[in-house]
Amino acid sequence: MNEHDRRQIRGADADPRTARRDGAKEQTGAEGGYSDLATSPFRMDRDRIVASPFFARLGGVTQVVSAGGSGLLHNRLTHSLKVAQVARSIAERIQAEPDTRELAAKLGGCDPDVAEAAALAHDLGHPPFGHLGERVLDRIARHRYGLADGFEGNAQSFRIMTTTDVRGPSAVGLDLTAAVRAAVLKYPWLRLHFPSPHPGELPIPPRGAGEPEDGPGTGSAKFSAYSTELDDLVQARAPYGGRIEAWQQTVEASVMDTADDIAYAIHDLQDFHRIGVLQHASVATEFGRWTADIATLSSLDTSELGTDRRRPGYSLERLRRRMHAKDGWIVDDEAFIQAVHRVRNELVDDLLAGPFDGSIEAEQAMASFSARWMSRLVEGVQVAPSVSTRSGHVLLARAQWHEVQVLKFVHRRFVLLRPDLALHQRGQASLLSTLVDALDAWLVDRDEASRLPRRLHDLVELAHEEYAALAAHAPELLVGATGEPVSGADAVHELARGRAVVDFVASLTDRQAVTLLDALSGRSTQPWSESFVL
Structure with missing residues (x-):
């Protein structure tokens, strides 16, 4: 590996898009505890995403309805692979034409590796049962735990990449480049607080920035980061200052978004024709x-x-x-x-x-x-x-x-x-709500606290550190679901517990959610253990 490649990996290259989240020195081989096979910084990001267990779990997460083991329906993994295929094709076309290549460069750049990596990562945060699970966890996060950020699949994807995955050298996120992190930000704003003025206040808000019709006062319907990841959002977007507006997608994010629309429009229709729906x-x-x-x-x-x-x-x-x-x-x-x-x-x-x-x-x-x-x-x-x-x-x-x-x-x-899909989803919604209840009861049971799933225990500690830091340094970001300021150790602990439970449940596959609830409810007669869960 020559010195130029080393500078790129460290993020010390002239291109700020290659700067990594941690700003850490190069980590390779056994000495650093992390080894990348690629030399291109953006190819490294792609490899890190594909190697993540959060990516592997997408094979067990519903796209629209559960595949039921048939292998005939798209899941979130096969969908992500096809979005990546389309995104790379679009980015390569942009790069192949001098006019579009020059325009893309003026707007911040369009690297096919970045577009592909972002497409692979864009659904990492989808919870069990797809968009139905997203709505249920958002309602629980806001109403039960007072989390003003609630839950959003895009924001959860960004949180995994920057915080809860531990495959990066410093065990905080994946330590991806600024370009790839920015390219995953399909909705580059927070639900309520950032940027100012908030894009939801524009005369014609960007897609997703407006409030949901059934949730006035709750903030943007779509957003790509929680308050706990605001610094990460700002850092990832820094190389694009003066090139695009604060609320605009980067070119590579726009490529990913367009590819997602194309894949969704075609492949889901094929699925449901295939099974006769x-x-x-x-x-x-x-x-x-x-x-x-x-x-x-x-x-x-x-x-x-x-x-x-x-x-x-x-x-x-x-x-x-x-x-x-x-x-x-x-x-x-x-x-x-x-x-x-x-x-x-x-x-x-x-x-x-x-x-x-x-x-x-x-x-x-x-x-x-x-x-x-x-x-x-x-x-x-x-x-x-x-x-x-x-x-x-x-x-x-x-x-x-x-x-x-x-x-x-x-x-x-x-x-x-379809009514039959609604029937199926109502059962799934009930399952997720009951699972949250069972995990929350375990968390507050002092006699059983020492036997919590280790992953859930670690998520509670992580969330508590994050919310305590917000309370100390950015209290304006620490508001409850009603918009009122949150203060005091008990309130911070409540927010942390809620975020940890939501993080934990969101990281499950459909089948893991079902079998974990069976175990917690006493319906399973066999001991059950999965290292990624417990």
Whole structure:
């Protein structure tokens, strides 16, 4: 290894993007206790992420519904791998064209290794049972433990990378470069406190920065860091000062975000066609009725449109109006009509027209659909010097943007809103709530405190150090869920206990959550031990 490579690894190179979180000296081989095989700093980051047990556990975490061991449905691991594939392809295309390469460099840079690493890491923080688990843990964190930050999958991913994983040289996070840490910040702000003014206060807030409709006063619906990781966020974003706005994604974060949208729009639809959930008749009826009755549906009063939410054609019309309300910077009715026609022709009337029967022909049709759409969407990626607050600098062209919205609509309307999925998820929500109750009871049982799972014990100590430091040095960040200041040792301990329990539960796979609750509830007759959990 030459001296140039050593300087890059240490973060002492002229490029501040290679600066590592710890600012530690190079650690290699047995003497340093940590060995990297790659010499490129960004390839090192990719390798560290892939080697993390938090990455491995994604193979047991739901993407939309539990795979049940069939191997036919995407999980968070296979999803992350495909997002990484798309992200690298987009970044390489940007680098291949002189104009886009120059523009990306002015905005802070676009390295394919950084985009790929960020894509691999972007879902590290997803809890058991996917987005359902995210909502349950957020409610528990805010309402039960008074954590104003609550729980958010993106913020949890950043916390794992910078704090709770111990695979880095100093056993605090993964010690990744600034570029990769910044590229994971899809929503580069805190829920409530940072930056100032908060992006949620902008006339047109960035995607995710506004408050959720069902949670006024709770802060941003989406955010990428908790108050405990604010210093890490600031450090990671430092190389981009003066290049992009405080609330904007880096170019590489925008690449990752766009790749996530593309993969989600295509692969989840394939999953549910494969297992027979996505039915041709219902989807075809929705698209056919809206296409035939455009004029009538567009003239309906908004209240009338909402009276019968399942009437064919109504859902697509509500989508069109919602897009106008939120994304007037890009939405266009003609482009929307063309997108509906394209999705209807290629998804509804072609792929879904026949049931998936496992035949060679069915597999080839699926592969052809995926390849055709992935190619079309990736080719539609652009880099723009000036964009709406609703978009990153890397974005889809108008036609492809509308097509992704329609594809995601099919998934949301005909999969996520199914009553059988709701039944399944209500059970999962109850399971997670009961598991938190059981772990919390164990934590406050003084007679059993010495027999806590070691990992949970360590997480309590870590969280207590973090909240005690905030109380001493940044008390303005230490507020409860009601927005009132938190003070006193007991209050700090309560916050720490809540964060530790949430961290612990969020680190489980679906199956680990189920079997751990069985053990805690006395339903399991066999001793149970997993080193990563206990």
